[in-house]
Amino acid sequence: RAWRASLLWFDPDADHPQLHFERDGLLVAAPGADGVWRVQAIGPFEAVRPRWPQLPVQDASGRLIAPGFIDLHVHYPQTDLIGAPADGLLPWLERYTFPHEARFADPAHAEAVAAFFLDEMRRHGVTTALTFATSHPASVDALLRQAQARGLRWIAGKVLQDRHSPDGVRDETERSLLDTEALIARWHGRGRLGYAITPRFAPSCSDAQLRGAGELAARHPDVWIQSHVAENVDEVRWVRTLYPHDRSYLAVYERFGLLRRRAVYAHGIYLDDADRARLADSGAAIAVSPTSNLFLGSGFFDYAAARAAGVTLGLASDVGGGMSFNPFATMRAAYTVGRAAVRGDGAAKVGVSLAPEDLWWQHTAGAARALGLQGVVGSLAPGSEADFVVLDPQATPLLARRTAQAASLAEWLFAFIVLADERAVRDVHVAGAPALQHSSNVDAA
Ligand code: GUN
Ligand code: FE
Numbered sequence: 001r002a003w004r005a006s007l008l009w010f011d012p013d014a015d016h017p018q019l020h021f022e023r024d025g026l027l028v029a030a031p032g033a034d035g036v037w038r039v040q041a042i043g044p045f046e047a048v049r050p051r052w053p054q055l056p057v058q059d060a061s062g063r064l065i066a067p068g069f070i071d072l073h074v075h076y077p078q079t080d081l082i083g084a085p086a087d088g089l090l091p092w093l094e095r096y097t098f099p100h101e102a103r104f105a106d107p108a109h110a111e112a113v114a115a116f117f118l119d120e121m122r123r124h125g126v127t128t129a130l131t132f133a134t135s136h137p138a139s140v141d142a143l144l145r146q147a148q149a150r151g152l153r154w155i156a157g158k159v160l161q162d163r164h165s166p167d168g169v170r171d172e173t174e175r176s177l178l179d180t181e182a183l184i185a186r187w188h189g190r191g192r193l194g195y196a197i198t199p200r201f202a203p204s205c206s207d208a209q210l211r212g213a214g215e216l217a218a219r220h221p222d223v224w225i226q227s228h229v230a231e232n233v234d235e236v237r238w239v240r241t242l243y244p245h246d247r248s249y250l251a252v253y254e255r256f257g258l259l260r261r262r263a264v265y266a267h268g269i270y271l272d273d274a275d276r277a278r279l280a281d282s283g284a285a286i287a288v289s290p291t292s293n294l295f296l297g298s299g300f301f302d303y304a305a306a307r308a309a310g311v312t313l314g315l316a317s318d319v320g321g322g323m324s325f326n327p328f329a330t331m332r333a334a335y336t337v338g339r340a341a342v343r344g345d346g347a348a349k350v351g352v353s354l355a356p357e358d359l360w361w362q363h364t365a366g367a368a369r370a371l372g373l374q375g376v377v378g379s380l381a382p383g384s385e386a387d388f389v390v391l392d393p394q395a396t397p398l399l400a401r402r403t404a405q406a407a408s409l410a411e412w413l414f415a416f417i418v419l420a421d422e423r424a425v426r427d428v429h430v431a432g433a434p435a436l437q438h439s440s441n442v443d444a445a
Contacts, residue, residue, distance in 0.1 A: 001028070003065055007027055007064075008021055011379065017365070026048040027380070036151075037431040068126065068378075069363050071363075072287035073132075074130070074131050075132040105168065115146050123325075124327060124422045125422070130156075131156040135169050148191055153376075153432065156196060160198055160209050163203075163206050177216065192431075201228040203238050203242060207256075211256055214257030218257055228266045230248075232298045254282070260284060261372055265286055271344075287315075288362070290330060292322035295323050300344055301344065315359070339353065387429065393424070
């Protein structure tokens with residue numbers, strides 16, 4: 001099938017935003033033997049059309065086709081916790097998060113929330129995410145079963161937390177590692193699905209559990225690792241008392257073999273230059289979670305320092321600490337955080353102005369690169385899987401007005417970042433869905 005629209009795509013392999021834009025473009029996609037749709041061609045309408053003269057063309061002229069967004073860090077069980085206020089991370093975990101996640105012991109509850117969560121993500125144009133489930137293994141089964149039914153490329157893991165956690169969510173060391181091993185065997189590499197070894201964060205895991213997680217990570221190098229690091233000052237202080245002999249919070253994970261490619265750590269606000277160098281050298285990535293960091297009052301991610309050190313990073317909602325499933329809200333929060341002239345530790349600095357193509361890249365091709373999935377999703381380059389959104393600059397009066405006034409592509413993209421929500425997401429195509437079915441926002445045309 002073919003779509004005529006304005007097209008935005010990225011070079012898949014670049015370590016920086018290498019953007020392509022075609023005002024009048026044609027995207028051609030076809031299903032492979034595995035049933036997954038892949039991009040056959042993308043480029044100017046006039047150049048691509050003659051190669052497929054017979055193919056029916058879906059006309060989306062005036063709209064923008066762009067890669068589906070990738071959320072580098074999100075908790076599906078916290079869908080119903082968005083906007084639960086607390087005095088910072090640790091009280092929020094105690095007061096809301098742990099009691100709420102305990103409800104996922106009930107597989108029927110997990111299944112229902114998983115279905116709602118995935119529909120909501122897709123409706124907002126998010127087609128891939130690295131996702132925390134809860135400590136209950138069945139919570140992973142529920143999510144990945146639902147993702148498979150929708151043809152989504154999705155990654156999830158059972159949370160490991162064998163200490164400093166209340167009854168109902170605390171797991172048992174040996175059992176938790178056996179459960180993780182069984183879930184890897186059941187889900188990793190099954191169709192478009194992947195598994196992530198998921199120690200919640202250093203304070204909630206015993207040495208034995210972190211050691212076991214690192215051993216699993218060594219035996220399964222293509223399985224992802226996801227956790228949290230250096231999010232909040234009280235959390236960092238706590239880690240220092242729990243691990244007085246480690247150089248830093250990040251160093252705890254490194255000691256247990258949890259710093260490697262395909263490892264993604266959320267937040268990373270309170271890191272130092274030695275930590276950033278270790279991240280860059282190991283190939284581990286940071287999931288920048290700006291709406292969460294603002295909502296919980298955690299702090300401000302230091303883009304300038306991360307970029308200077310060559311740290312791999314991408315954008316994340318971190319729902320339910322985060323405030324929105326809307327990828328535009330995440331990008332605009334990242335921009336404002338970049339502008340903020342204050343470092344994570346409160347010291348003054350010079351704000352950066354992240355370019356719109358940079359923000360967009362961090363939520364698509366850059367995030368794919370952080371996952372080691374460059375060329376697979378996030379770019380729409382030929383050969384990549386055809387997960388894409390169809391965006392409508394006319395979606396709201398203000399968006400229509402500002403995009404019409406834009407004097408450059410950068411201004412036009414920036415109008416989306418600052419003003420758009422799911423009303424602008426007219427259509428979402430998922431590469432693994434039967435007949436490339438799309439979301440509930442579809443208009444009949
Ligand atoms: N640190 C440990 N668990 C969590 C969580 O669920 N959310 C956030 N934002 N940080 C955490
Ligand atoms: Fe999180």
